[in-house]
Amino acid sequence: MQDNLINYVEFKANDLEAVKTFYSKAFGWEFTDYGPNYVAFNASGLEGGFEKSAEPVVNGALIVLYHSQLETVLETVKTNGGQVVKDIFSFPGGRRFHFKDPAGNELAIWSDQGL
Incomplete structure (x- = not known):
């Protein structure tokens, strides 16, 4: 994995x-279930997953970048005008945060470092 590259795409799904x-x-x-609310996919050209959502799906794709130094890149995002909308949190396999770019697009950055 390389820092700053798109690494994963996450979609919302009701079913x-x-x-x-x-x-x-x-x-x-191909799919791997991670509990009742998340399923990951592969054999698609880019790995990703579907998160279960009870809300109507509108613009349901979340682009996820990778970075080995999550705290450092969080500060870089903020310094350059990004707005953190979900602070760093843990999930099975890593940690991540979500931010909005200056145009309002929400993205995430994850890391498997520092677990």
């Missing part, structure tokens, strides 16, 4: 089983 069936049959994607 994880339906979305798994669709993408596996239509495109051959």
Whole structure:
């Protein structure tokens, strides 16, 4: 993995089983379940996942970058005009935070370092 590159894409979905069936049959994607609210996919060209959401899905894609030094890149994002909308939190496999760029696009940056 390299710092500052798009590493993962995350989508929202109301029905994880339906979305798994669709993408596996239509495109051959493979899935790994992480509890009742999250499923990761691979064999798609770029790894990603679907997070279960009860809300209507609007602009449901979350682009996730990787950085080995999460605290350092958080400060870089803030210094350069990014707005942190979710501070650093842990999840199975790593930690991440979410931010909005100056245009209002929400992205995330994750790291598997410092666990």
